[in-house]
Amino acid sequence: MPEFRQDWATKEWVIIATERAKRPEDFTKGRETKKTLPEKADKCPFCPGNEDKTPPSFYTIQNNGAWKLRVVQNKFAALQPNLTTQRKKVGKFLKVDGFGVAEVVIETPKHNETIANMPDEDVKNIIVAYRDRYHEIARGQHICLINIFRNHGQKAGTSLEHPHSQIIAIPIVPPHIRDQITQTILSSDTYGTCIYCDIIKEELNQKERVILETEHFASIAPFASRYPFELRIYPKKHSCNFGDISDAGIIDMAYILKATLRKLYIALADPDYNYIIRSGPTDYANVRHYHWYLEILPKLTTTAGFELGTGIFINVTLPEQCAKVLREVKE
Numbered sequence: 001m002p003e004f005r006q007d008w009a010t011k012e013w014v015i016i017a018t019e020r021a022k023r024p025e026d027f028t029k030g031r032e033t034k035k036t037l038p039e040k041a042d043k044c045p046f047c048p049g050n051e052d053k054t055p056p057s058f059y060t061i062q063n064n065g066a067w068k069l070r071v072v073q074n075k076f077a078a079l080q081p082n083l084t085t086q087r088k089k090v091g092k093f094l095k096v097d098g099f100g101v102a103e104v105v106i107e108t109p110k111h112n113e114t115i116a117n118m119p120d121e122d123v124k125n126i127i128v129a130y131r132d133r134y135h136e137i138a139r140g141q142h143i144c145l146i147n148i149f150r151n152h153g154q155k156a157g158t159s160l161e162h163p164h165s166q167i168i169a170i171p172i173v174p175p176h177i178r179d180q181i182t183q184t185i186l187s188s189d190t191y192g193t194c195i196y197c198d199i200i201k202e203e204l205n206q207k208e209r210v211i212l213e214t215e216h217f218a219s220i221a222p223f224a225s226r227y228p229f230e231l232r233i234y235p236k237k238h239s240c241n242f243g244d245i246s247d248a249g250i251i252d253m254a255y256i257l258k259a260t261l262r263k264l265y266i267a268l269a270d271p272d273y274n275y276i277i278r279s280g281p282t283d284y285a286n287v288r289h290y291h292w293y294l295e296i297l298p299k300l301t302t303t304a305g306f307e308l309g310t311g312i313f314i315n316v317t318l319p320e321q322c323a324k325v326l327r328e329v330k331e
């Protein structure tokens with residue numbers, strides 16, 4: 001029987017269509033196998049030796065004189081930092097210059113790595129870089145929202161194979177994020193708690209959608225998942241802002257992020273995915289109602305007219321089943 005499920009925080013609905021239930025092998029069937037990549041690619045702008053093909057690094061993590069990670073401006077940035085945020089009018093319509101920050105985190109010198117297979121130390125470096133850049137960018141007077149994300153594979157929208165993440169910071173908070181935040185404020189006003197803290201508690205209590213739990217984090221297939229194998233990594237302790245992650249939290253997050261992505265890599269044969277760190281707006285310090293998390297969205301299905309028309313996603317796989325499959329992944 002199909003059912004509607006509601007996201008407890010946003011109040012958005014999804015449809016879980018159990019009649020069309022798919023197993024992990026259904027998602028890998030007929031898919032082209034990813035080609036094996038070389039450790040170094042001559043024409044890749046992110047490979048060592050080709051540093052002159054990118055803007056200069058302004059943040060580097062080094063080991064024995066060689067870079068392990070570097071951050072550069074996005075050469076093809078959609079936004080630029082040297083513009084204003086002054087609102088302008090075109091007749092009655094509103095516009096603003098394309099002000100913002102767009103950076104690329106080149107995660108490793110190795111062309112053929114991916115987080116699922118990286119040494120833990122390298123994954124830790126990525127999260128350290130995210131936090132350091134977050135702090136630096138948040139100091140910018142006009143930045144409202146810092147979006148840290150990773151596009152893995154062509155279906156997830158990446159054009160470069162070399163492992164990298166992106167940071168794009170913008171001078172506006174979009175309405176759908178405001179709506180999500182408003183719902184968390186209403187919850188907090190009514191119940192006096194953070195709705196995400198309540199969700200984490202409930203998920204850890206029910207257990208069936210939990211994939212991994214560590215000291216600081218839990219990875220979960222959300223009750224109202226929009227996509228098959230949609231996952232979230234929640235910090236267990238309340239925190240509204242990713243920038244507030246502690247050193248111990250970084251080590252733990254590196255572990256759970258890699259372990260969770262590795263389970264996906266094995267269960268679904270290296271699927272394309274996006275992950276996004278959903279941090280509160282930069283002017284939020286210690287608010288009680290919002291809670292940051294990392295969202296993993298595998299690209300296994302396509303969204304169509306119904307989703308676009310209603311904003312209600314039809315998910316063909318039970319989140320409970322996804323969590324079970326991932327929990328049981330063997331190395």
Ligand SMILES: [Zn+2]
Pocket residue numbers: 040041044045046047110111162
């Ligand atoms: Zn490369």
Ligand SMILES: [Zn+2]
Pocket residue numbers: 194195196197198237238239290291
């Ligand atoms: Zn919370």
